[in-house]
Amino acid sequence: MRSSPFWASAVLLGAIPVRALDWVPLLDSAFLLGQTYQQGRATSWQGNASLQFTPAVKLSDRLALIPTYSGKYQGSKNAAELLGGSQLFQDSQSHSVSVKGVWRVGEFKIKPSAGYRWEMLRETKDETWGKGLFDYRKPSAGVELERAFGQYKVGAGFDYYEIRFPNYSSLDSSQFGGSLGREQSQGHTLDSRNLSGTLSGTVPLPFEGGAARLALNLTERSYPEQFVVVESGGLSAEKRQDDSKSASGTFYYGRSLGSSVAGLFSVQVMLSRYRSNQNHYDAELNLFNKDYYSYEERSVQPRIALAIGERRVEASLSYLWIERDYLTRLAQVGSGSYTEQTVRLTQSSFLADLGVPIGAGFKAVSQLTVSHSQSNMRYEKTFRYNYEISSALVGLSYSF
Amino acid sequence: MGWALLMVMAAAAEPALQEIQGVVEIADKPSGPWQRVPRAPWVIAPGQSIRTGAASAAALSLPDDSKINLGPNAVFTMEEARKSAVQLFLSAGAMRAWVAKSFGRSFAVKTPTAVCSVRGTEFLVDVDSNRQVRIEVLSGLVGVRTALGEEVELGDGRGLRNLIVIPDRPLELPAGRQGSRPAAAPARGTLTLQEFKKEASQEVALGLGKDAVQAAAAVEARRAEYQEGKTLVDAFGKRVRIEEYIVRPAADQFKFVVLNQRSDRFDYFYYQATFNQALPVVLAPALRYLNGKTGSAPDYYVTSFETGRSNTIDSIQETGTGGHLVNTPLAEDTVLYDPGSNSFQTVAAGAGFWQTLFNNYSYRVNGAEKYGWQPAAGVTDITAYDYTATGFNTRILGGAGLGGVTCATLACEQTNRPSAVTQPGGADKLHDRATISYSNGSYEIYDSYIISDEGEIASPRDFGGVTNGATYKSTLLKFNFQQVIYASEFQGRKIDLVIEPKILINSGVIQ
Numbered sequence: 003m004r005s006s007p008f009w010a011s012a013v014l015l016g017a018i019p020v021r022a023l024d025w026v027p028l029l030d031s032a033f034l035l036g037q038t039y040q041q042g043r044a045t046s047w048q049g050n051a052s053l054q055f056t057p058a059v060k061l062s063d064r065l066a067l068i069p070t071y072s073g074k075y076q077g078s079k080n081a082a083e084l085l086g087g088s089q090l091f092q093d094s095q096s097h098s099v100s101v102k103g104v105w106r107v108g109e110f111k112i113k114p115s116a117g118y119r120w121e122m123l124r125e126t127k128d129e130t131w132g133k134g135l136f137d138y139r140k141p142s143a144g145v146e147l148e149r150a151f152g153q154y155k156v157g158a159g160f161d162y163y164e165i166r167f168p169n170y171s172s173l174d175s176s177q178f179g180g181s182l183g184r185e186q187s188q189g190h191t192l193d194s195r196n197l198s199g200t201l202s203g204t205v206p207l208p209f210e211g212g213a214a215r216l217a218l219n220l221t222e223r224s225y226p227e228q229f230v231v232v233e234s235g236g237l238s239a240e241k242r243q244d245d246s247k248s249a250s251g252t253f254y255y256g257r258s259l260g261s262s263v264a265g266l267f268s269v270q271v272m273l274s275r276y277r278s279n280q281n282h283y284d285a286e287l288n289l290f291n292k293d294y295y296s297y298e299e300r301s302v303q304p305r306i307a308l309a310i311g312e313r314r315v316e317a318s319l320s321y322l323w324i325e326r327d328y329l330t331r332l333a334q335v336g337s338g339s340y341t342e343q344t345v346r347l348t349q350s351s352f353l354a355d356l357g358v359p360i361g362a363g364f365k366a367v368s369q370l371t372v373s374h375s376q377s378n379m380r381y382e383k384t385f386r387y388n389y390e391i392s393s394a395l396v397g398l399s400y401s402f
Numbered sequence: 403m404g405w406a407l408l409m410v411m412a413a414a415a416e417p418a419l420q421e422i423q424g425v426v427e428i429a430d431k432p433s434g435p436w437q438r439v440p441r442a443p444w445v446i447a448p449g450q451s452i453r454t455g456a457a458s459a460a461a462l463s464l465p466d467d468s469k470i471n472l473g474p475n476a477v478f479t480m481e482e483a484r485k486s487a488v489q490l491f492l493s494a495g496a497m498r499a500w501v502a503k504s505f506g507r508s509f510a511v512k513t514p515t516a517v518c519s520v521r522g523t524e525f526l527v528d529v530d531s532n533r534q535v536r537i538e539v540l541s542g543l544v545g546v547r548t549a550l551g552e553e554v555e556l557g558d559g560r561g562l563r564n565l566i567v568i569p570d571r572p573l574e575l576p577a578g579r580q581g582s583r584p585a586a587a588p589a590r591g592t593l594t595l596q597e598f599k600k601e602a603s604q605e606v607a608l609g610l611g612k613d614a615v616q617a618a619a620a621v622e623a624r625r626a627e628y629q630e631g632k633t634l635v636d637a638f639g640k641r642v643r644i645e646e647y648i649v650r651p652a653a654d655q656f657k658f659v660v661l662n663q664r665s666d667r668f669d670y671f672y673y674q675a676t677f678n679q680a681l682p683v684v685l686a687p688a689l690r691y692l693n694g695k696t697g698s699a700p701d702y703y704v705t706s707f708e709t710g711r712s713n714t715i716d717s718i719q720e721t722g723t724g725g726h727l728v729n730t731p732l733a734e735d736t737v738l739y740d741p742g743s744n745s746f747q748t749v750a751a752g753a754g755f756w757q758t759l760f761n762n763y764s765y766r767v768n769g770a771e772k773y774g775w776q777p778a779a780g781v782t783d784i785t786a787y788d789y790t791a792t793g794f795n796t797r798i799l800g801g802a803g804l805g806g807v808t809c810a811t812l813a814c815e816q817t818n819r820p821s822a823v824t825q826p827g828g829a830d831k832l833h834d835r836a837t838i839s840y841s842n843g844s845y846e847i848y849d850s851y852i853i854s855d856e857g858e859i860a861s862p863r864d865f866g867g868v869t870n871g872a873t874y875k876s877t878l879l880k881f882n883f884q885q886v887i888y889a890s891e892f893q894g895r896k897i898d899l900v901i902e903p904k905i906l907i908n909s910g911v912i913q
Contacts (some may be wrong), residue, residue: 058602
């Protein structure tokens with residue numbers, strides 16, 4: 003046949019993507035050692051390790067299955083994670099399994115997913131693995147719908163998840179607190195049920211290499227065992243109900259910087275508003291604070307990421323600024339007395355990451371974080387609002 | 403986001419080889435010199451050429467999201483690759499292209515004998531060794547202009563689907579293919595291995611990102627517990643959970659409860675007071691003058707109270723009844739706690755001071771009274787806790803079978819219930835030990851620790867060297883207070899409470 007070379011080529015060309023697409027393994031792992039410095043004190047060297055494995059399966063051109071295991075051990079937290087007054091003596095491990103389907107229907111992608119995460123923490127000397135007060139489990143399920151219009155992409159997602167603290171129950175409801183407790187107190191007051199909806203879109207910006215991702219999220223959070231505190235200090239029959247609304251925009255600009263450097267510049271801006279019907283009663287000072295948990299938050303994170311040279315050395319610098327204003331929560335002075343001001347919390351972090359490929363999928367990596375937290379809240383007996391903290395981690399990563 | 407995105411963005415900004423099989427070479431000029439492409443992805447600069455060896459292939463991505471696969475023995479030049487214009491030259495071999503739809507962008511594939519102008523299309527081009535060009539449009543529309551100036555549209559049902567352009571000869575349609583209907587898009591093979599890996603990687607990143615956002619709710623819940631002081635670390639590095647709340651057993655009563663839990667024990671403290679009248683919804687005004695008031699008499703005062711400290715087996719209980727107001731000029735400057743301002747204030751000597759005194763008091767260990775007081779015979783209301791004032795008697799070991807005595811003098815009390823305070827940790831540690839002993843050999847020991855934020859025993863240096871007075875007490879409010887109680891009746895057990903000093907001050911346990 004005269005045209006056989008042509009059609010043979012065509013078959014080969016068509017065959018390139020078909021072959022070996024039945025499954026693709028993805029692996030990402032890292033081991034880091036580091037120290038944290040808080041108030042001039044350094045912790046001993048502690049290690050972090052993480053492993054993430056995905057055997058992505060292509061069942062057909064229309065259907066793919068993406069199961070993932072992600073596990074992490076943290077013996078030393080980076081400074082950004084410690085923002086919020088966590089203890090220095092702390093290690094944790096988390097395990098997460100999930101499966102996501104990607105189903106192409108015409109121009110749409112439908113992506114159902116389900117997952118389960120559990121995290122264990124050892125915050126004090128007397129806690130052992132699995133017995134941490136704030137160990138939690140999170141079952142989740144959701145579905146996303148996505149449609150691409152050329153370079154435009156829009157998506158909608160809906161998720162349901164629960165957060166359960168199996169080792170935490172209110173003392174008020176405990177066996178011994180019962181005789182001293184309040185009539186309506188219940189045990190698992192921190193457990194919550196969450197419904198979350200997200201709309202997102204990715205659009206090209208009117209210059210080469212520019213793109214933006216915009217997202218809106220609404221989360222309804224209910225606490226089935228937490229009653230609302232009332233002005234008299236007692237509990238009402240009403241249950242706690244929170245909602246969170248957020249809008250975020252991330253703007254990217256990627257381009258070559260000379261012949262051997264690729265750069266990605268991004269800025270993420272987020273606004274969020276959290277509302278809760280839960281109040282607070284300070285039993286020591288007999289002060290009732292309505293809508294104690296409601297706040298508004300703003301954050302900005304500019305970031306520069308570079309891939310340098312033929313070895314693709316990766317370097318990134320970013321700065322994170324977060325400001326949270328509680329709407330009614332009153333700031334306190336050091337002794338605990340209340341002021342007229344509401345609490346404002348400002349946190350900032352400078353983060354520098356470096357990854358140097360050393361061959362065969364291995365990289366030498368380092369992470370440096372310097373964080374600063376400032377607030378008009380000066381009552382810091384059990385939670386630190388004003389401090390500086392930094393961390394330095396070095397190690398190896400391996401991925402394929 | 404991160405490097406995965408960076409790769410995407412880099413790929414979006416520049417043409418790149420995303421997958422290679424066999425021998426794939428690159429050169430700055432079509433004439434060479436050629437260098438082997440070591441790995442994918444590999445960015446292709448405008449003007450560079452690519453060639454594939456026998457049984458070799460390559461997949462490229464272009465800035466406008468278009469994709470091209472090159473077959474074996476192909477020679478290909480990226481003449482121009484911008485978002486607004488793409489121009490490629492295929493001088494030999496076969497290529498298959500998936501061209502993204504885009505307004506205002508030109509996409510042209512040149513061959514030695516024809517130029518294909520493309521508008522959102524999947525098509526095949528093959529240049530054989532005789533420079534004969536074969537074109538098949540699988541979907542979309544391609545306009546072809548030959549070197550002889552002929553123009554024809556292919557594809558999408560509006561024209562021809564495939565043709566052969568032979569050098570120096572007019573267009574030639576393959577036999578039996580004229581006017582055929584557009585073929586359906588291939589059912590398989592639209593994603594390369596690299597693309598699927600990238601897509602899977604992005605989905606994993608999105609999934610883990612979502613997982614982290616959801617998990618943040620758990621972090622918030624934990625932080626709130628710390629912020630509200632419901633959990634802290636004690637002097638021995640152990641977690642102490644604390645819950646404090648009030649209940650209203652009756653209209654004229656309130657009970658303040660502090661619960662402590664550690665991994666191996668549960669302790670609690672409570673203070674219940676009955677007032678001279680029904681309490682308001684907002685308690686603060688009624689509780690403000692529990693420790694006394696200058697000026698006019700307070701509207702609310704306590705007529706009876708009860709405090710309890712327990713480890714759920716053992717208990718220390720105090721009760722007071724017959725509460726009444728007494729207005730007495732202060733004998734000396736006195737430091738008093740003001741719950742309204744949560745601070746200590748010095749009241750000058752001589753100021754009239756309203757105080758609640760209780761006619762009857764009882765201190766019981768595991769239910770048996772070891773100490774108490776009462777009015778002397780014939781006295782209705784005690785006017786001062788002072789033996790020299792009229793009508794104050796104490797009871798030592800007043801419980802049944804303890805062989806107690808009633809004292810009408812301080813000397814009697816000190817003989818039958820001596821007490822001493824020591825500092826077991828030395829002068830540099832704010833750790834006091836008060837030992838109370840009784841004539842029957844029984845005892846109670848109160849170990850009191852002032853604990854810093856980190857759960858360490860504070861030092862007088864933390865108080866600026868001041869160890870008493872208003873400054874000391876004001877500073878004390880910034881610390882936690884751990885009280886460990888031992889008693890002969892506890893049989894080796896203890897009551898171990900971590901509690902805020904102002905709770906004990908407010909309830910009269912600390913003056």
